[in-house]
């Protein structure tokens with residue numbers, strides 16, 4: 306499981322009431338691969354509450370970045386939401402997870418719901434610094450365009466470099482009248498884009514809401530793709546399961 310170390314919040318950007326970017330400085334640098342998670346922990350009386358969070362920053366950045374959604378009746382996130390820059394919590398000294406870039410292929414299609422973009426941000430930021438000749442497509446879904454926060458412009462800026470195509474899509478456009486981009490949930494538009502982009506020699510990655518991840522994987526499998534071409538990371542279990 307790894308030992309715990311202190312980690313200090315150095316910056317917090319509130320995107321909406323329920324979404325925030327936390328930038329944190331661990332006591333000792335965390336070794337990780339793009340796509341992996343850190344385990345954050347908060348004290349609850351005598352015990353700790355632990356939860357995994359995908360790291361959005363690239364491995365050679367000093368400060369770790371996380372994109373986190375508040376779960377109002379949750380155990381860890383309401384405590385985290387009370388914290389500000391300068392406050393400290395805990396982190397396991399070892400990163401975890403196998404959701405990493407497939408080094409056997411150069412073409413990668415990413416599908417994310419809101420905060421599920423975090424591991425892809427790490428992979429893309431790493432690629433930007435150490436170009437390996439990879440090309441990427443990213444479909445990023447949210448209910449409202451406001452949920453994309455600072456990442457909308459950051460990802461559009463990366464896309465202008467030519468090796469990433471970024472498609473943000475909004476599932477509730479009726480209350481987002483200014484939105485000119487794609488509309489619908491990620492799984493609604495997967496086929497439309499993949500049919501256009503092609504399926505040959507691509508690895509597919511789905512991350513975030515378990516409904517999107519499972520639906521999206523089923524949609525991709527129905528095109529005849531082999532299972533090992535699809536990588537999945539579900540952030541939580543749905544309550545009805």
Ligand SMILES: Cc1cc2nc3c(=O)[nH]c(=O)nc-3n(C[C@H](O)[C@H](O)[C@H](O)COP(=O)(O)OP(=O)(O)OC[C@H]3O[C@@H](n4cnc5c(N)ncnc54)[C@H](O)[C@@H]3O)c2cc1C
Pocket residue numbers: 342356357358359360371372373374375376378379380381382383402420421423538539540541542543544
């Ligand atoms: C590999 C991995 C990486 C993750 N990375 C991130 C990340 O980058 N950003 C992030 O915000 N979360 C991420 N999560 C989810 C995170 O670990 C917590 O589960 C989440 O923050 C809720 O924690 P909590 O203690 O506040 O709520 P809990 O007490 O754990 O949850 C209470 C209830 O809410 C449900 N629930 C949990 N999360 C959500 C949600 N987002 N929407 C709706 N219902 C939910 C749970 O199933 C549970 O029934 C990741 C999870 C995994 C497994």
